[in-house]
Amino acid sequence: MRKIIIVFISLLLLSCQSSGAKVDHSGFYLEKSETFSIPDACKHFYSADHIPRVGIVEFLNNIQDRAIIPEGWMSWWGDVSVKLTESVADGVTGEVVNIGGVRIYTRTDLQKVMQEQKFQMSGLADSSTLVSLGKLAGLQYIITGSINNITVYTGAMTGLLLGAAPQVEVELAVRMIDVTTGEIIISTVLKGKHVVEAPNAVGVNSAIKNAASKAIIDLRPEFSKRFAVGGYIMQTKISQSGAGKLALISAGYKHRLAGGAKLLMYYCSEQKDFVTSKVSCLKSKIQVEAVVTDEIYDDKAWVHISGNNNELQKIVAGTIFERVPMEGQNIIQRFGF
Numbered sequence: 001m002r003k004i005i006i007v008f009i010s011l012l013l014l015s016c017q018s019s020g021a022k023v024d025h026s027g028f029y030l031e032k033s034e035t036f037s038i039p040d041a042c043k044h045f046y047s048a049d050h051i052p053r054v055g056i057v058e059f060l061n062n063i064q065d066r067a068i069i070p071e072g073w074m075s076w077w078g079d080v081s082v083k084l085t086e087s088v089a090d091g092v093t094g095e096v097v098n099i100g101g102v103r104i105y106t107r108t109d110l111q112k113v114m115q116e117q118k119f120q121m122s123g124l125a126d127s128s129t130l131v132s133l134g135k136l137a138g139l140q141y142i143i144t145g146s147i148n149n150i151t152v153y154t155g156a157m158t159g160l161l162l163g164a165a166p167q168v169e170v171e172l173a174v175r176m177i178d179v180t181t182g183e184i185i186i187s188t189v190l191k192g193k194h195v196v197e198a199p200n201a202v203g204v205n206s207a208i209k210n211a212a213s214k215a216i217i218d219l220r221p222e223f224s225k226r227f228a229v230g231g232y233i234m235q236t237k238i239s240q241s242g243a244g245k246l247a248l249i250s251a252g253y254k255h256r257l258a259g260g261a262k263l264l265m266y267y268c269s270e271q272k273d274f275v276t277s278k279v280s281c282l283k284s285k286i287q288v289e290a291v292v293t294d295e296i297y298d299d300k301a302w303v304h305i306s307g308n309n310n311e312l313q314k315i316v317a318g319t320i321f322e323r324v325p326m327e328g329q330n331i332i333q334r335f336g337f
Contacts, residue, residue, distance in 0.1 A: 020259020020294035023302050028237035028246050036318035042268040042281035045320045046232055052140040055105040056093045058085040059172065060146040068151040079201040087205050088147055088172065091212030099220055099326065100256030101227035105139055113137045127177055127184060134179035145174040150208065166196045167336045168204065170211040174219065186222060190215035193336030214333050220326040228322040229255050234300065235317055245305045245315055252297045262324040263290040263303060267314055286314045290321065
């Protein structure tokens with residue numbers, strides 16, 4: 001019964017999600033590429049160098065004796081506690097990788113820097129120490145935090161859906177620090193749940209890792225804005241009726257781009273501040289609807305673009321794009337599945 005309910009809810013959610021439409025190139029013809037001059041202030045959008053390097057350090061264990069667990073687990077809970085910070089950091093890393101838009105500096109790489117520079121784990125609670133570590137590792141941002149609480153329980157809804165299967169709920173305090181300025185740009189408390197498949201150290205460690213990963217899903221909206229997956233249009237095709245276009249973009253599977261993802265399209269120009277004389281890149285949104293099709297490759301994909309004729313004319317080779325910000329946990333994930 002439990003599995004039937006889970007499958008039913010999962011299918012219901014999947015039916016609400018869009019997937020990439022199939023592409024029929026026969027209805028489109030290649031547009032002649034116009035000469036596109038990239039403004040100097042906007043050239044970073046066309047380079048992989050603008051993708052930020054992010055490091056994730058092990059989370060501090062602040063639960064002490066506050067973890068709420070069944071009495072029968074006490075004999076092996078110590079084995080879970082030993083790997084607690086590692087399990088949480090792995091879950092956080094996995095989710096940040098899945099969001100895309102960043103280059104991850106692994107925990108192993110950071111540990112090497114810490115050992116070489118004789119950093120202590122106890123010092124990682126201090127922002128200035130983390131900034132120093134980040135600069136030595138060549139990072140733009142560092143994500144860290146603490147495990148505030150872990151609860152294992154079977155609530156009324158859990159009992160209805162899961163029978164006797166317990167769940168782990170992990171509460172995390174998460175911080176993201178800008179290494180350049182030392183500013184804490186994200187500071188929040190998140191919660192995630194996951195079903196414990198096996199009531200032993202291995203099963204609980206796995207559940208904790210998955211629960212931490214789900215907690216970080218609620219940072220997707222913020223992360224996907226700050227670290228937007230983006231690039232530029234490499235080639236365009238126009239439909240025979242002129243009512244739509246296909247665009248080949250410079251991002252694909254390795255950038256965590258999926259079929260059905262919606263994109264924002266921008267025209268770039270230079271803007272000069274007449275007070276400071278500083279020149280910056282101004283992005284102007286093009287009012288079209290752009291959706292990734294099912295034709296996705298490792299580092300490129302075809303996108304279908306629709307809109308009125310005036311806006312479609314602005315879509316040319318060199319136009320830049322960003323993925324629309326992602327959403328947080330869905331109802332299935334919030335229930336711990």
